[in-house]
Amino acid sequence: MPEYTYLAVDQAGKEIKGEIVAYSAEEVQKRLGEIGLIPIDVKRKTKKGFSLFGRKKVKRRDLLTFTIQFFTVADSGVPIVRGLEEIGAQMKNPYFKKVIFDIKQRIELGESLSQALSHYPKIFPNYYLGAVKTGEESGKLTEILRDLIVFLEKQEALSAELKQAMTYPLFVTFALGGVAIFYIFIILPKVLELVTHLNQKISGPTRFLMAFTNAAKHYWYLPLIGIVLLVLTVLIARKHEKGRYYLDLIKLKMPVLGNIVLKAILARFSANLALLLRSGVEIVGAFQMLSQTIGNSVIKEGILLAMENLKGGASITEAIAGLPFTPFVLSMIAIGEETGKLEEELSKIANYYEKDVERATKQAITLLEPMMLIIFGIGAAGVFIAVLTPIYNAVSKLQ
Template identity: 30%
Template sequence: MPRFRYEAVTNTGTSVTNTEEADSRADLVAKLKVRGYWPTMIEQSEASTDDSKKNASSSSIDSNTSNPVITAGTLRSQLAQLTVQKVKPAEVEFFTYQMATLVNSHIPLVRSLDITLSQINNVQLQRIIEQIKYDVEHGSTLADALSQHPKQFSDLYVSMIRAGEASGVLGEVMSRLAEFAERQRNLTNEVISALFYPLILMIMSVSAIAVLMVFVVPKFTAMFETMGGNALPGATQVLISIADFTSSYWWAVLGGGVISILLGRQFSKTADGELFFDRLKLRLPIFGNVFSNFAIVRFTRTMATLLENGVVLVPALNVAKDTVGNRIYSDAITKASEQIEGGSTLAHELDGSGVFPDMVVHMISIGEESGSPEQMLGKLSDYYDVEVRKTLERVTGSLGPLVILVMGLVIGFIAVAMILPIFEASSMIGG
């Protein structure tokens, strides 16, 4: 078993140097983390006898051939350099938690970045952290270094870090950031999960009906034609017409659907299209309330977090407008920000927008009068967070059966329309 030499920092900030056997570097890191150690350097100091023999054999082969021996480690390293990994939000969240723990333990910033770097597996994020560490070592603030990577660290993230550095509570701010990101991610996942189940039911329903119309109904058509078109019930004639059109022009229906989706996506990327679809989402009969409350949760939670950490109102609004995820709300926030610079209040401008509910306006007004709007915004975010979850429970509880009911009615109509002529023919023969 290989032996590794490591340097680590404990939770109290004490440096530790030692050697230990482990199956791999990752195994050693896991063992050290259980003890509360944060490794800053790990190097293999001694190989096992078997490994030494393998290395000796590899050296012998290497000396007798012109082709170099490629070890597994070298191959992994080369593949990692060729592969550009995406940085997931959960990985940025992990980075934030790690940094918060270390900074709160009074470990210097550069050392904290170095320790956190050793815990990251994503190659792309490793390179980003290395660049951030380099910038900080050469005189940059952490906020300025993070701002060079906007795809991974949002304006909200950078603004809070900047406020934390200015007020001397960077560790506390990073803890709040990590908590904020986790709550936002959990809520977003719940919304997606709630919408996913009804969507799957709808797709299955449409697929089942399409199979019936294209493959099943046409088999009955020839038999129905022998009865005479005029003798068929009206429902059966309608069904046959739809089935004939679907089976003859399925390619046009499918192609038209695909083209419509592609054109819709392109239109949604334009300013007018984005505004149209965001307005449409808020007007949906079942999900409109979910989208509206979700935007309010994001706005109030972002504002509360920024104001609590010392960010001024107008810059906080400029950051928050990009987090709500809906143009109707972001445009209202932008207009409010412009008017506040002229001396107006947040509650007055949100009330005039006609977008935010009276409860939001009244509580923000109370917060402004008492000098603590961040507290009221925090309470609002908690309230609407609960409302979103309750609405999602109601939606998932009612929409699923509703889709099944509609599917049953449609399939029932198809079944009746196909069976009715047979019954009529049987009654005529019997008569």
């Protein structure tokens, strides 16, 4: 949504300057008039160059901070408008700060909290809006905010575990790759030059190593081109629905990591659904919201299909039978439906898989380190054999 600067005067003729987020200059003028200000000049803010750090992005951590602060405001009985003003003043994210002040202005103009938040769907997901709306209507906003805090904290921890599981193998690979590059371009050429001066018959492993280092020296740019093309392919694929689907499918099919990704999805699905049902959202609407926040196109497609099954009268267990969920999840949900304690069973599933993701991540990292070292060790052993064999033969002849 665009940002505007404005100059206005109040009823006493005092000039007031400010910034506001709105769809158009006409909306800015209308909203200023509704709060008793006479607009004199309204200008759309222009971007001053590209800044990677100035992008309009609000992270989950920012949303969690906002929710904690807003819960404190609501729980202490401070009026919402005043509370939002204080929260906005403390917010470090400059874009989120402007959004909070805009939400405050919208509430002053008569919108409800959920209506004001709904203008920013990229910041406040559907499950968040649904929970807040239910809290407003039921008079239990404080309790809903407390549930949202717990939910967001768990999701933040889950994302951190998942990122660690995904990035650690890359870190180890790059570290060992850096060592390998140092040996290939700095050490090996000098050692192999010494080997060629020994006038010994060059064995197959040594010839292969010499050919490899020679190719690496002359065609070093080919792997870089391959990496760049791979990154570009992934970035382009992420912009298209079908591309995102196949990328998400690859994530689920990856050895070891795919299992961790699926467990994280199960935890997110269960926690989200429990929160929505506890907030009073009906089941079909809850599945609609889940499809937009689950974060995996393959699972999203399955959830949308399950939603259609629910509309046709299927139970939740029957509806989600086509999803790649474990028998444990299906049986727990079936028990919840039969006993009328679905929210409780979903919370148990979420807690179990949140802990399981942490365990699986630590286990994967523990297994990965020796595996990478073994692979690197085998490569190093091959290099030593190729280099030391001709040197050993030369020394043997001298004796």
